[in-house]
Amino acid sequence: MVPLLNGRPIFSIDPDSGWIVLEQSVDYESQKSYTFNATATDRHRVRPQSTMTMITVTVTDVNDNNPMFSSPSYSFDLSENTTLGHLVINLGNEVNDSDSGVNKAFTFHLYPPIDPAFRIESATGRLLLNQTLSRKTKPNHVVDVYAEDMGNPPLRGNATVYITVLEINDFVPQINIPASLDFFETNGTMVNASFYFVNVTDGDGGPSGNVTLTISGAGGLFGVEPYGHGLYYTRVLDYELAAVRQWQVMLTATDAGNPQFS
Secondary structure, three states: OOOEEEEEEEEOOOOOOOOOOEOOOOOOOOOOOEEEEEEEEEOOOOOOOOOEEEEEEOOOOHHHHHHHHOOOOOEEEEEEEOOOOOOEEEEEEEEHHHOOHHHHHHHEEEEEOOOOOOOEEOOOEEEOOOOOOOOOOOEEEEEEEEEEEEOOOEEEEEEEEEEEEEOOOOOOOOEOOOOOOOOOOOOOOEEOOOEOOOOOEEOOOOOHHHHEEEEEHHOOOOEOOOOOOEEOOOOOOOOOOOOOOOOOOEEEEEEOOOOOOO
């Protein structure tokens, strides 16, 4: 029986010459071979004789499929202290090609301009850290990569790797305030209103540089805005009625780094 595609024969045979003709396009990825019988019959009018043979047509693969990554982009967070040679992603595990043989064998490359902070192993697709990262210098990196098969002509597939650099917590917050402060007695309108702003510094950036302030002591007479760092009275303070006119408080500044410093 002649193989069919969409209800029509894929092959035909010239009854006079015996030439087998391809009637439709074949696709290696859909079917790699076809087998059918051909019969030759002589022209004797009374007792024609015939013979049959089996024919196998093997489809040869051509490079008609681009390498395809499982995703067009990949995103990762790396801290500043990530060690050199760190494996960001093995792109060799993320690419596929419907072709076969050399048409399915890949090499991996970086598109220019090449970010010197990263390198890729051509044979495996392993994307590795090549230079020390610094969030202050470059907080984000974009690495464009491609996989190229070994067909003729070669075909490519593309992907983009996004890397965000996370700052490590280098600095302890510093509270810059005189050892003693003089305050005036208050009326009702001054309660919960900031009367002094505490200067707090931290050499880090990002979350590691976000500092909250807390206060303790003095029987809760004073409060502090955790982010605005403003000191305020929590109740009315009357000089004549105050049993104590000098208080000692503890201010604590804590950053949001990992690990936290205070």
